[in-house]
Amino acid sequence: MTDNDFARFWTDIHSTFGIDSGTKIKLAAYNRTFEKVEHVPAEALKLIQSRIEDLDTLPRNLSKAILNGWYEWKSRNPDRLRAEQESGAKGGCPNCHDGYIWAKGIPFGSKLVTPNPYVFRCGHCGGGEGAIPKATREGLEAAGYIITNPAYVKEAA
Ligand SMILES: [Zn+2]
Numbered sequence: 630m631t632d633n634d635f636a637r638f639w640t641d642i643h644s645t646f647g648i649d650s651g652t653k654i655k656l657a658a659y660n661r662t663f664e665k666v667e668h669v670p671a672e673a674l675k676l677i678q679s680r681i682e683d684l685d686t687l688p689r690n691l692s693k694a695i696l697n698g699w700y701e702w703k704s705r706n707p708d709r710l711r712a713e714q715e716s717g718a719k720g721g722c723p724n725c726h727d728g729y730i731w732a733k734g735i736p737f738g739s740k741l742v743t744p745n746p747y748v749f750r751c752g753h754c755g756g757g758e759g760a761i762p763k764a765t766r767e768g769l770e771a772a773g774y775i776i777t778n779p780a781y782v783k784e785a786a
Contacts, residue, residue: 630671635663638674646687658691665692666699668722668754673702693758700727724766726778728756732764734774746777 630638639659643650650659669677677698681688688694724730728751733744750757752765766776 630667630669630674632663634671634674635659635666638678642678642681642687642691645682648687662692662695664755666695668728668756669695669699670721673699676702676705696728696758703727722751722754722756724753725751725756728754728758729778730764730766730769731777732769732774733777734769734772737772744775747774 639662640650643655649655677695680698680701681691681694684694722728730749730751731746732749733746735741735744736747749762749764749769750759752763752768757763769776
């Protein structure tokens with residue numbers, strides 16, 4: 630989505646809950662949230678907005694609520710998702726799958742003999758959530774990992 634799309638969305642949901650969206654603190658929150666959800670395509674915003682507006686209060690963790698709506702949108706639009714992956718459409722990060730990079734490898738200092746599968750938050754688009762390490766494809770490959778993102782597996786098949 631563009632900054633414009635997000636600005637309209639942000640103003641709409643805040644006014645739904647009767648909150649002024651323009652204060653200084655809110656502007657910082659706006660920037661942080663936009664960074665986290667910029668990869669979500671604008672066409673998913675309608676569903677996401679309606680899900681958030683169904684709630685009793687504005688969620689404290691807005692980016693998480695937006696991503697939850699995005700997951701729901703994707704599960705309802707598998708064809709659109711496939712098209713997005715195949716074209717590497719703008720907005721979609723070509724380096725990860727849903728903000729996560731899947732890789733098989735042996736962590737530095739580990740006693741493992743065979744590579745184990747791991748999931749990292751994408752260091753390219755800043756997608757993904759939770760307390761798991763962030764990494765880039767280049768960094769993982771340099772450390773001997775093999776990228777196993779579902780999208781990449783599909784391309785190779
Ligand atoms: Zn990414």
